[in-house]
Amino acid sequence: MENNFNLPRNNKKRVVIIGAGFGGLKLARKLSGSPYQVVVIDKQNFHQFQPLFYQVAASGIEPSSISFPVRKIFQSHSNLHFRTTELLSVNTDEQQIQTKAGALHYDYLVLANGVNTNYFGSxxxxxxxxxxxxxxxxxxxxxxxxxxxxxxxxxxxxxxxxxxxxxxxxxxxxxxxxxxxxxxxxxxxxxxxxxxxxxxxxxxxxxxxxxxxxxxxxxxxxxxxxxxxxxxxxxxxxxxxxxxxxxxxxxxxxxxxxxxxxxxxxxxGVSGRTTEGINGELYVRGNRIAVDRYNRLQGFNTIFAIGDACLLQGDERYPNGHPQVAQVAIQQAANLARNLTSQKEWKPFRYTDKGSLATIGRNMAVADLPGFRFSGVFAWMLWLFVHLMAIVGVKNRFFIFVNWAQSYFSRDQSLRILISPYRKK
The missing domain is CATH 3.50.50.100 (FAD/NAD(P)-binding domain)
Incomplete structure (x- = not known):
C-alpha cells in the first residue's frame, strides 16, 4: 500500500512529519539536504499563519496572504516530499502509519499536528x-x-x-x-x-x-x-x-x-489531538503527549512530538509544560533536526523565551520582552514588524504590508465580501 504515496525508492531513512504548521515546516526545512527522506503529511496543502487568523475574520487581510503552498516551499529541496492526506493511526510495532491514502513506513515519526478547539465537554x-x-x-x-x-x-x-x-x-x-x-x-x-x-x-x-x-x-x-x-x-x-x-x-x-x-x-481553549495506536497513558494535561527532554515519547526512540501537541517533562522552569506558542514549536523543531543530523551526543531541549506580544488596536499593543515590558505605539510597531517578518513568502509580506498601510491611513479595508461555498442545486 506504500506505493499509494509514490515516493522515490532509495536507501535513505525516512522521517515522517505529521503537520505542516510552525514546528513541522521548520523541521522539514532544517532537514533539507540531510541524509533522510522527509515526508510531510497534512490534510491541507498549505501552511497557515495562525496569529493573523483574527485579521482575516475582521476583514483586515486576505486569506491567501496568510496561507502559503507547502509544495512551493519544497520545490528546490529534492529530499523533501509532501502528501495531502490525514493520519488515522500509528502501528508502533511495525513502524507504520495508516492514513486515508494508505499505509506508510517510517524510520522516525514526528507528531506536529497541533491542537483542536476545546469546548470543555459542552x-x-x-x-x-x-x-x-x-x-x-x-x-x-x-x-x-x-x-x-x-x-x-x-x-x-x-x-x-x-x-x-x-x-x-x-x-x-x-x-x-x-x-x-x-x-x-x-x-x-x-x-x-x-x-x-x-x-x-x-x-x-x-x-x-x-x-x-x-x-x-x-x-x-x-x-x-x-x-x-x-x-x-x-x-x-x-x-x-x-x-x-x-x-x-x-x-x-x-x-x-x-x-x-x-x-x-x-x-x-485548546486540547491536544489523540492518535489511535499511541498509548493513552502518554496523554497528560490538556490532552498533550508527554515527551522527554529530547521530545521523544516515553518508551520510544523513533517517535517524537513537538509544538502544541506535546508537553515536555523535566524542565523545572515549566512544570506544567511550555506555552503553546509558535516559538516553542520552532525551537523544538530546530533542536530535533540538530539531534537527528548530528553525530554528537544528543542535546536536550531548552526553551529560550524571546518575549510575547499582543495588539489590541491602532497604536495599542503590549510587549513582554526579556528584561523589560512596555505598551503603546512602540509595542504596536514592534508587533507589526515581528509578524510581518514571520510570514512565509515575500509576496505575502508585501500584500499584508500594503493592506496594513491602507488600513492605517484610511481607517478602512476593502475586503468586506461575502464568499459562500458553491452548492449545486
Missing amino acids: VNLEKYSLPMKSTAEAINLRNRILSSFEQANLTEDTNEHAKLLSIVIVGGGPTGVELAGSIAEMRRYVLPKDYPELDFSKMKIMLFEAGPRLLNGMSDRAGKKALEFLKRLGVKVHLDTRIDDYNGDKISLSDGKELYTRNLIWTA
Whole structure:
C-alpha cells in the first residue's frame, strides 16, 4: 500500500512529519539536504499563519496572504516530499502509519499536528459557537459577522437588531483580545459608513474570561493595559465569568444571568489531538503527549512530538509544560533536526523565551520582552514588524504590508465580501 504515496525508492531513512504548521515546516526545512527522506503529511496543502487568523475574520487581510503552498516551499529541496492526506493511526510495532491514502513506513515519526478547539465537554457550545483555528474557520467567521449586519439591515425588529449586532467573544488570551479590538475598531470607523441605516452605538462587543485577568500567559501589567485599551475602544470585558451554555440564541452565564446574541466566538481553549495506536497513558494535561527532554515519547526512540501537541517533562522552569506558542514549536523543531543530523551526543531541549506580544488596536499593543515590558505605539510597531517578518513568502509580506498601510491611513479595508461555498442545486 506504500506505493499509494509514490515516493522515490532509495536507501535513505525516512522521517515522517505529521503537520505542516510552525514546528513541522521548520523541521522539514532544517532537514533539507540531510541524509533522510522527509515526508510531510497534512490534510491541507498549505501552511497557515495562525496569529493573523483574527485579521482575516475582521476583514483586515486576505486569506491567501496568510496561507502559503507547502509544495512551493519544497520545490528546490529534492529530499523533501509532501502528501495531502490525514493520519488515522500509528502501528508502533511495525513502524507504520495508516492514513486515508494508505499505509506508510517510517524510520522516525514526528507528531506536529497541533491542537483542536476545546469546548470543555459542552455539546451546545461546540455546535453553535464559532471557532477560529484554521483559515477556513476564519473565513466562515468573517462571513458570519458580515451576514449578521446584512440581516440586521433587512429587519426593523429591535430585538433581532440587538441579537444580530451583538458579538460575544469567549476567551481573554491573545486571540480573543486581538479579535475584540479589531471588531471594535470596525464598529467605530468602518461599519457606520457601510450601513448608514443601522445605529452602531447600540452594537455590543463583549469579551468573557473565566479567569481573573486578560492575557494569562503574559505579565500582569500586560493584562491590565490590554483591559485599559479594550475599555477605551468600548469593549465590555467580563472577568471571572464563565459561559455555561449557548443554544445559538441565548447565552447562560455562570452567575445565572442570560444574554442574547447570534454571534458567539469561541477562543477559550485548546486540547491536544489523540492518535489511535499511541498509548493513552502518554496523554497528560490538556490532552498533550508527554515527551522527554529530547521530545521523544516515553518508551520510544523513533517517535517524537513537538509544538502544541506535546508537553515536555523535566524542565523545572515549566512544570506544567511550555506555552503553546509558535516559538516553542520552532525551537523544538530546530533542536530535533540538530539531534537527528548530528553525530554528537544528543542535546536536550531548552526553551529560550524571546518575549510575547499582543495588539489590541491602532497604536495599542503590549510587549513582554526579556528584561523589560512596555505598551503603546512602540509595542504596536514592534508587533507589526515581528509578524510581518514571520510570514512565509515575500509576496505575502508585501500584500499584508500594503493592506496594513491602507488600513492605517484610511481607517478602512476593502475586503468586506461575502464568499459562500458553491452548492449545486
